[in-house]
Amino acid sequence: MSHSQLDQLIAMANQIADNNTHHDSEKASVDFIALHIKKFWARSMKQQIVAYAKADGSALNKLAREALAQLAEKYS
Template sequence: MSNKIESLVKMANDISNFFNAESDKALAAEGVKKHILRAWEPRMRAAIIEYSQKDGSGLNPLATEAIKLLAGC
């Protein structure tokens, strides 16, 4: 995994750890997705979507779900 992807994975996991306090996991995943849409530039979003579709093993479950939602946008 490249340093760029490692950094994106860490950020996605950190964001999802914050939202993981939400008991409704669908709502939590939506929150992660919205945060990434607001805060990340398009190239970053494209890179994390590509990583998630090819491997995704470094992402926690909530981050994985949020990125699936993001890919559907």
Template sequence: MTGQQIDHLVTMANQIALNFGEQRNLNEAARRTAEHLQKFWTPAMRQQLAAYAQAGGDGLSPAVSLLLEQQRSHERSIHS
């Protein structure tokens, strides 16, 4: 994936979180953004965003960062 492609995914995810009210309720925006990404993004897109977050995630909004951390924690608990 090119830098431009990941930048586009980050921008889209951040916009989704903003539209779901990130500034009003961070947890709710993270939950609703996660649901949206699950419904409308391909698994490859979600995996690329998660990998980007694990590599530092520069530019991810607070809600997107939160949802990705929650997903990582959930996956760790399943695999332990």
């Protein structure tokens, strides 16, 4: 995956996180974000973003990082 494709994945993960801060708690938001990525992203996309989150993750916002940490064991 090219750098620009990774940038797009980062932007999408952050956008999903930004749009799902309204849940009852931060944990509920993180759970929803993780579920959304799990259900709607292709396996290759999940593998790339999880690898990035584990290696650096600095461009991800807090909720996106936490959601990807939930997915890390399955898609690493």
